[in-house]
Amino acid sequence: MTGVHPAWLPAEAFRAVNSRRVAVHGEGLLVDTVRAEVAAAESSSPELVLSLAASPGSRGVLGDDGFTLERADGVTRIVAEAPAGLLYGFFHVVRLGEAAFGADRPVEVHRPALRRRMVDHWDNVDIHPIMGQVERGYAGGSLFWERGALRADLSRVRDYARLLASCGINAVAINNVNVHRTEAHLLTDRLGEVAAIAAHLRPYGIRTHLSVNFASPIVLGGLATADPRDPAARQWWEVTTRRVYETIPDFGGYVVKADSEGQSGPFAYGRSHAEGANMLADALAPHGGVVHWRAFVYNHRQDWRDRSTDRARAAYDHFAPLDGQFRDNAILQVKHGPMDFQTREPVSPVIAAMPGTRLAVELQATQEYTGQQRHVCYLAPMWSEVLRFQPHGDGGPAVATLAGSGGLVAVSNAGDDPFWTGHPLAQANLYAFGRLAWAPDADPLTILDEWIGLTFPDATPQLRQALHAMMDDSWRTYERYTAPLGVGFMVRPGRHYGPDVDGYEYSPWGTYHFADRDGVGVDRTRATGTGYTGQYPQPWADTYESVDTCPDELLLFFHHVPYGHVLRSGSTVIQHIYDTHFAGADEAAQIRDAWSAVGHLVGSDVDDRMRERLDEQVRSAAEWRDQINTYFYRKSGVPDAKGRRIY
Numbered sequence: 001m002t003g004v005h006p007a008w009l010p011a012e013a014f015r016a017v018n019s020r021r022v023a024v025h026g027e028g029l030l031v032d033t034v035r036a037e038v039a040a041a042e043s044s045s046p047e048l049v050l051s052l053a054a055s056p057g058s059r060g061v062l063g064d065d066g067f068t069l070e071r072a073d074g075v076t077r078i079v080a081e082a083p084a085g086l087l088y089g090f091f092h093v094v095r096l097g098e099a100a101f102g103a104d105r106p107v108e109v110h111r112p113a114l115r116r117r118m119v120d121h122w123d124n125v126d127i128h129p130i131m132g133q134v135e136r137g138y139a140g141g142s143l144f145w146e147r148g149a150l151r152a153d154l155s156r157v158r159d160y161a162r163l164l165a166s167c168g169i170n171a172v173a174i175n176n177v178n179v180h181r182t183e184a185h186l187l188t189d190r191l192g193e194v195a196a197i198a199a200h201l202r203p204y205g206i207r208t209h210l211s212v213n214f215a216s217p218i219v220l221g222g223l224a225t226a227d228p229r230d231p232a233a234r235q236w237w238e239v240t241t242r243r244v245y246e247t248i249p250d251f252g253g254y255v256v257k258a259d260s261e262g263q264s265g266p267f268a269y270g271r272s273h274a275e276g277a278n279m280l281a282d283a284l285a286p287h288g289g290v291v292h293w294r295a296f297v298y299n300h301r302q303d304w305r306d307r308s309t310d311r312a313r314a315a316y317d318h319f320a321p322l323d324g325q326f327r328d329n330a331i332l333q334v335k336h337g338p339m340d341f342q343t344r345e346p347v348s349p350v351i352a353a354m355p356g357t358r359l360a361v362e363l364q365a366t367q368e369y370t371g372q373q374r375h376v377c378y379l380a381p382m383w384s385e386v387l388r389f390q391p392h393g394d395g396g397p398a399v400a401t402l403a404g405s406g407g408l409v410a411v412s413n414a415g416d417d418p419f420w421t422g423h424p425l426a427q428a429n430l431y432a433f434g435r436l437a438w439a440p441d442a443d444p445l446t447i448l449d450e451w452i453g454l455t456f457p458d459a460t461p462q463l464r465q466a467l468h469a470m471m472d473d474s475w476r477t478y479e480r481y482t483a484p485l486g487v488g489f490m491v492r493p494g495r496h497y498g499p500d501v502d503g504y505e506y507s508p509w510g511t512y513h514f515a516d517r518d519g520v521g522v523d524r525t526r527a528t529g530t531g532y533t534g535q536y537p538q539p540w541a542d543t544y545e546s547v548d549t550c551p552d553e554l555l556l557f558f559h560h561v562p563y564g565h566v567l568r569s570g571s572t573v574i575q576h577i578y579d580t581h582f583a584g585a586d587e588a589a590q591i592r593d594a595w596s597a598v599g600h601l602v603g604s605d606v607d608d609r610m611r612e613r614l615d616e617q618v619r620s621a622a623e624w625r626d627q628i629n630t631y632f633y634r635k636s637g638v639p640d641a642k643g644r645r646i647y
């Protein structure tokens, strides 16, 4: 589309494929998509052959999404057992570029580690008075709706589907988990809009999911109750779900935020979340659908004076006792950390606590707490740490394995912005999410290099190097100039952008740092605190319990310590705060400098947008540095050992 940045699929990314003779063998919608993607299908003596395996007997080895790649006798061959595999194989060849047509390659098998690789949109149909159209969206309006109605031209949705498929994503939930009145109707009388969106996602192998309101039987059906034990409520879901599948036969399923931040749920009827989820699972089961039931349940009307309530404990306390009670097609969707997508959090203990439940892990590509797509913050290194984390210690299964049966989900960072994601470099987060969901062990910096190669196909070594210098460590840079040592938040309430150290300190949201003249941090130990450390299996229960073994980067998440406490790094907490904040703000300025040297190498549209964002990052990082340093200097009275300027 004119005026829209091609992201990681510019025409040049297809040079290697398009200059070859290609043959595509097979039938079906997705095979047709592959055929349409290649310049000269069915050509004689092809150099690239993409085929669906003839023998159905071999079915099962590659599954729905896998493919093999081989190069011999001057021919590169992709073989898949199912159409989606062929599509993923095709995009793999695109990624390889010339390398796919070089030396011989013995047969390689490629299969995704996670079955469902999903992005969740927090899009509203209407403009919400506080949240705007896309809740926590930093990339313009919705790709799907405009001024309260489905967009007349959905061609960009197809382009979006193509981008998603090219990095392996196969499911999209199209609307906000906070389902407001208008959006509730997408399930019934506005279902045609969902079907129209699904029609644009389908050719790229992407299934459409819908966020639904738990109270729908009341709100839409006019019933008196949504009680999961009420036969009329259950029947309403059955009938409604059947209609959904009559309209959209490959519909993926529902996403539900229940009893969370004001959304309705089973608690109103004294029922458990398993009962609530199972009612929807039962309605979906005959059609092969799933319900993603979110575990983000906590008391958001807490009294800050109440020291016994710990928001971090909430998901485990609510859900761990329900393990084994969820249907097979009910997937518990757990945020990767126990709080809320902070720059640094431990892995949620729920992930280790529910072996009898299908789990999906939820990440946040939209940068709500990581700079809102004004700051450069490449998140794949954080996600990679989460996915590789072994909740039961060395030798135990990694988070990616524990989520294998459910999937990996990211809250989308895309909108109708010409660069898709506001900050042009934030595109890398969406790309890397898809690639990590396919291969959680992949090196995030290799993925970044791949993204650079596709997005800037003619990048000089200087541009490539500059982008790495700006992005490789950008998550840690962001961490350095914001809330220290895992304590979290300290952001402006509501908007969640910019520093406000005490903004949430006396609020009902359960997000406190407890800084006083002597020290800072949240005591979550079993010995003297909220007992949260006891939600982890060993060795983590003990590792986190002791200040001596707790990793520095999470110290203030787990412990309240004096400012003079010596970290494992050898520095005191207060000096660490000063050092990291001066360093982080300096690094933000270096990121801008790195771009100034190469900005002229890319189109002026990208350069202009980059400069505007980088100026804001530098300004904001200095603001963070000065507020955090000044706050802690005033609280502690301890001067900076290096005598730098604190206000």
Ligand code: GCU
Pocket: 135, 136, 177, 178, 257, 261, 296, 340, 368
């Ligand atoms: C955060 C975010 C909300 C969102 C919620 C959720 O609290 O600020 O906007 O609705 O997460 O994940 O449900």
